[in-house]
Amino acid sequence: MLCSAKMSHAYGLFTTLFLTLQAGATAVLDPDKPDAVNTLRLLADEKVTVLASVPALYCLMLLAKEGELRLEHLRCCYSSGETLPESVHQAWRRATGLDLGLGYGATEAMTFVIGSRPGESVPGTAGRAIPPFEAVVVDKHFRRVQPGAPGHLGLRGPSIMRGYLNAPEWTARAFTPDGLLLTGDMAVEQDGVFTILGRMDDMFKVGGLWVAPARVESALLSHEAVAQCAVTGGTAGALTLARAHVVLKSGWMWSPDLEKTLRVHAAQRLPDYLLDGRSPRGARVSFFRSPPSHDPAWRKLFENVGDSVGEKKRAYN
Numbered sequence: 001m002l003c004s005a006k007m008s009h010a011y012g013l014f015t016t017l018f019l020t021l022q023a024g025a026t027a028v029l030d031p032d033k034p035d036a037v038n039t040l041r042l043l044a045d046e047k048v049t050v051l052a053s054v055p056a057l058y059c060l061m062l063l064a065k066e067g068e069l070r071l072e073h074l075r076c077c078y079s080s081g082e083t084l085p086e087s088v089h090q091a092w093r094r095a096t097g098l099d100l101g102l103g104y105g106a107t108e109a110m111t112f113v114i115g116s117r118p119g120e121s122v123p124g125t126a127g128r129a130i131p132p133f134e135a136v137v138v139d140k141h142f143r144r145v146q147p148g149a150p151g152h153l154g155l156r157g158p159s160i161m162r163g164y165l166n167a168p169e170w171t172a173r174a175f176t177p178d179g180l181l182l183t184g185d186m187a188v189e190q191d192g193v194f195t196i197l198g199r200m201d202d203m204f205k206v207g208g209l210w211v212a213p214a215r216v217e218s219a220l221l222s223h224e225a226v227a228q229c230a231v232t233g234g235t236a237g238a239l240t241l242a243r244a245h246v247v248l249k250s251g252w253m254w255s256p257d258l259e260k261t262l263r264v265h266a267a268q269r270l271p272d273y274l275l276d277g278r279s280p281r282g283a284r285v286s287f288f289r290s291p292p293s294h295d296p297a298w299r300k301l302f303e304n305v306g307d308s309v310g311e312k313k314r315a316y317n
Contacts, residue, residue, distance in 0.1 A: 001015070001016070001019070001020050001023075001025050001026070001027055001028065001048070001049070001050040001051075001052065002027075002028040002030070002039070002042060002043065002046070002048045002050070002051050002052070003015040003016045003027075003051075003052040003053070004030070004034040004039060004051075004052070004053040004054060004057050005034075005052070005053075005054060005080075005081060009081075010105065010106070010107040010110060011052075011054075011080050011081055011105065014105070014110060014111055014112075015052045015078075016029070018111075025050070028042060028046045028048055030042060034053075034054075034057055036057060036060035036061045036063070036064040037064050039053070039057065039061060040061055040064065040065060040069075040071075043071050043073075043074060044071070044073075047073040048073060048074060049073055049074060049075050049076065050074075050075070050076045050077075050078075051074060051076070051077045051078070052077075052078045052079075052080065052103075053077070053078075053079060054079065054080065054081035054082060055079055055081070055082055055083065055084045055085060055088055056082070058079060058084070058088055058092055058100070059085075059088050059221075059227075059228065062088070062091050062092065062095055063227055063228075063249075065095075068095055068096075069095045069096045071096055071098075074096070074098065075098070076098070076101070076118060077092070077096075077098050077099075077100050077101065077118065078100065078101040078102070078103055078118075079100045079101070079102055079103070080102070080103035080104065080105065080112070080115075082214070083124075083126070083196050083197075083198070083214040083218070084100065084102060084123075084124075085124070085214070085217060085218040085221045085222070086123040086124040086218055086222065087218065087221040087222040088221065089121070089123040089124070090123060098118065099118040099119050099121060100118060100121060101115065101116060101117050101118040101120075101121060102115050102116045102121050102125070102126055102127045103115040103127075104126040104127065104194070104196060106155065106181075106183050108155075108160060108161045108174070108181055108183075109133070109155060109157065109159055109160055109161075109181070110159050110161075111159055112130060113129065113130055113133040113135060113155055113157060114126045114127050114128065114129055114130060114133075114135055114194050115127040115128075115130055116128065122193055124195065124218060125193050125194065125195045126187075126194045126195060126196045127193065127194065128192050128193055128194070129192075129194070132157055132158060133155060133156070133157035133158075134155070134156040134157060135153065135154070135155055135189070135194060136153075136154045136155075136156070136180060137149070137150070137151040137152070137153055137154070137187050137188065137189050137194075138151050138152050138154050138176070138180070139151050139152070140152070142154075142176040142177070142178075142180070147189055147190050147191070148188055148189075148190050149188065150186055150187070150188050150197060151186065151187070151188075152182055152183075152184075152185075152186065152187075152200065153182075153183045153185045153186070153187040153194070153196070154176065154180035154181060154182055154183065155180065155181045155183060156179065156180055156181065160181050161181075184199055184200050184201070185197075185198070185199055185200065186198055186199070186200050186203060186212065196214075197212035197214065197215060198212035198213055198214050198215075204232075204233030204242075211233070211242055213230075213231040213232065213242070214231075215270070216231040216242050216244065216266065216270065217229045217230065217231050217244075218269075219265070219266045219269035219270055220244055220246065220262060220265070220266055222265075222269065223261075223262055223265045224249070225248055225249055225252040225258060225261075225262070226246055226247070226248065226249065226262070227247045227248060227249040227250075228246075228247040229244055229245065229246050229247070230244075230245045231243065231244050231245070232245070244262075244266075246262070
């Protein structure tokens with residue numbers, strides 16, 4: 001098994017150490033920073049059969065080896081750590097012939113609490129609550145919301161922490177009066193399937209309604225011209241809008257026509273309040289060209305993000 005998340009992160013620790021020992025498997029450790037080319041080399045050289053990674057690295061591996069990925073020994077893949085865009089999910093399936101299993105967890109739970117097996121995943125979602133865990137979407141008064149309505153994701157289960165070490169105020173904020181752990185993530189639940197919209201503190205409002213950056217990013221990533229995308233909030237005069245920072249795939253050039261195409265493409269996949277009232281067929285998104293991933297500045301940004309990965313909280317059971 002190879003997990004691209006380091007053991008300083010709960011995902012990496014749980015997968016690399018606990019799951020590997022439980023299964024009697026061999027863990028492949030990579031001492032370097034996660035890198036698409038090096039990960040592909042390790043998968044081939046070490047004959048890895050199970051890969052656990054994050055959406056960003058799956059995307060970068062697809063970009064590093066355009067076309068079919070020949071990973072003869074690999075038979076099972078899981079994605080966690082952040083929302084997996086539907087376009088990346090489908091592209092990985094086309095390139096490898098393998099479906100991605102999904103896992104959603106929290107440091108405070110120390111394991112996956114929502115997920116799906118490969119072959120059972122619904123692209124764009126996190127999956128279903130994994131017994132014996134309970135997942136609930138609640139409003140600001142901690143009342144369960146209606147199916148399909150966004151709210152704060154809460155968890156209950158046997159491995160949920162009792163609190164943050166020597167931090168009673170943090171602990172008090174983390175739980176509802178009836179003991180539900182508040183994850184800090186906004187989610188929706190429909191027919192038992194959960195979709196993670198993003199971190200509560202990453203959300204911003206457009207047209208007075210909450211926007212999940214991952215939702216806009218997923219819509220744009222589904223276009224054949226887009227290699228990478230990051231969405232932030234911004235303003236234009238009195239209007240609040242979403243700003244999309246886009247990296248184009250090799251062979252594509254930026255132009256006003258392409259921007260219009262991307263705006264229409266996104267509008268077809270986003271809710272009405274994200275549409276530009278001045279253009280019925282356009283999304284209320286402004287576009288910024290970003291350098292390709294091999295650009296030194298872009299690569300430095302990813303390295304800095306990688307350096308900052310780590311646990312900020314200590315929990316006890």
